[in-house]
Amino acid sequence: MSDPLGGLLPDLVPDLVVVVLVLAALAASHWFLADLRTLPPTAARPARTPAVSVVVPARDEEASLPALLRSVAALDPPVAEVVVVDDGSVDATAAVTRAAGAVVVPAPAPPPGWTGKAWACHVGAEATSGDVLLLLDADTVLAPDALAGLLEVHARRGGLVSVQPFHRVVRPYEQLSAYFNVVAVMASSAFTRRPATGPMAFGPCLLTSRSDLLSAGGHRAVRDEILDDAALAAAYTRAGLPVTCAVGETAVTMRSYPGGLGQLVSGWTKNIASGASSASPFATLATVLWVSVHHAVAVGAVLSWILALTGRGGWLATGDVAVWTTAWVALAWHLRSLLRRLGSFRWWAWALFPVPLLAFDLVFARSAVLTLVRRSVRWRGRDVDLRGPRSREEVV
Template sequence: MNGLAVDLVLALLLLLAAVCAQRLVADLRTLPRAGSGPGARPRTVSVVVPARDEAETLPHLLAAVRDQDPAPLEVVVVDDASRDATAEVARTGGAEVVPAGSPPPGWTGKAWACRTGVDATTGDLLLFLDADTVLAADALAGLLDVHARHGGLVSVQPHHAVVRPYEQLSAYFNVVAVMASGAFTRAAGTARQRHVPMAFGPCLLTSRADYEAVGGHAAVRAEILDDAALAAAYDRAGLPVRCAIGGDAVRMRSYPGGLRQLVAGWTKNIASGASSAAPAATAATVGWISAHHAVAVGALGSLVAATTGSGSGLVAGSALLWAVAYVATALHLRWVLRRTGSFRWWAWALFPVPLLAFDLVFARSLALTVVRGSVSWRGRDVPLAEAPEGVG
């Protein structure tokens, strides 16, 4: 096969991977602006915030909740055995504090905290928020508008606020979470949807009636990814699941505690989420990631060959192909990153760097899953799978 034919084949494969991935992010919808919904909105919204060691993040969330129009009926912070001043900070912020206590056998800590919070509320609608989320003043109005249109479970993947340089390494984790969910294809949330829907735990809105009808968190009490399992429960009950990305309305800053916290958090998320993603979306996402690896290796190999005069035989395809592919890959990544987080230019222009970080954390997650069957998070051991016999 001559050089031109090789370039053509490689270009077609890379293009196919990009097109399949683009279908997964074809409808990155955001919440509607205030006043664009269908009529009057109910005001009986109960906010439930499961919190474990969230003294630093809670003030921002509670201040944002107080600014909502319409205002929620009540805000309940469930203190999940925090080792810091979470309860005191929550009370100062105007929330009712409910201690979670020890989860009963078979319950995960977060699922039990959510169930405990629901039992302490009275509103017709339930809004579950992670403590590190921040809402714009019209976010609740937008959530209520979406729920009025679609019913069931409304879920938002928050816009990732990226502050320090090490947080740029979350680039691929954010994009993979959105792509592999399959929640943002044109068919997602419609009758043409062919897979079980996904939900994002940081922001969930549902009616109390629907929540109880599907069994609530009791139905997903043993699931590490309770959000995905809750979405599946709604789907089994014939109730819709509607997802959006945060945009300007819902934001969060993940892992502000340093690189070690970022690695631990994404290790847990990858390990627990791998089996929950839709197969078709997973395959397209893997193809997209593989194409990025090919471009990174091809471009680097071509650069080394051009500057040293050696190693050209180790790289299939021409230097021009890999140069064009590198630019196209970086620009597509830029397009997605700008919609999912506040990532800086180098996260996409130098994409092999965050791609390497993704590889290393993925390898760590795989090793811990296979060898230990668990990972550690916030002082708790999170079981993921059965460890091999005689190991652990």
């Protein structure tokens, strides 16, 4: 008697593999992004407000600083002082800062063994007197109640409080940052429901007491690190201090790389491959699985559609077109749910996900080549030397 399933099972195998891979990718992202916590949205003003000093390391940030400084001036509770560390700017960074009523502190050239940003943060911290330090990148913007939320989290947890800002996406090319944003938070391991496998922080927004920063060794402890935020989190953990991460949503936002596609490519080139090397092995494996499944579905679905519409390419396509289409819709919809938490991305960034995925591939490949082969990248007019811990130079 012939087995009615004998010829059917081999045909089902590709479809089953697709289903299993998609479910595995969704499960992996759910595990690492299950707790995308935010700052308390209605945080009450603390009964006793500590003196908060804002430090902004800046290099050629005349375009970004006005929005940040206006938002800082509107914070409730108010901050005690705002210091912008001018890290060798050749534009009107200093003039814009003074016009907004903030203090400009010129940063001397970094000493040997210091990265540009770590040195600027160190100079800024030394120039302030507040009990609490709020370190902000120049392209961030805070809602009026953001400081109250930061202080509430810090009052409960202590240590280092870090926020990954909500990415304000304005021009079409900025949509290409979609996968970079998801990969950054997923690989960080900062948003699992269980304790992360390793400490992580996000550099655009950091709040800490001065005493805790000193206990962790200050920026001197991370002076030669390209990823100073992750290294600072590790320094806090070594000192027995907690690190608490959140996503910005409406409280803390940023617009990264408004200067054009070249700036976006250069910025993510500097960050993404080095960031991948700092992730935990488990987080790296999960993130690679998630990205790889997106690649497989993008290619498989397109090939199956070509076969269904033209009858050609059958030797390349495998599996049922309905399964591939369902997989595409499932991944796109899930990507939509993540991007809505991380930035103001438009519909096509998730519905046509192979487009930003291809941008991610190209920039990651460029970053990997420069990081692993050339051992140097360039950002804001400075070379980022990656050859050794004492020979690096990096900028804000």
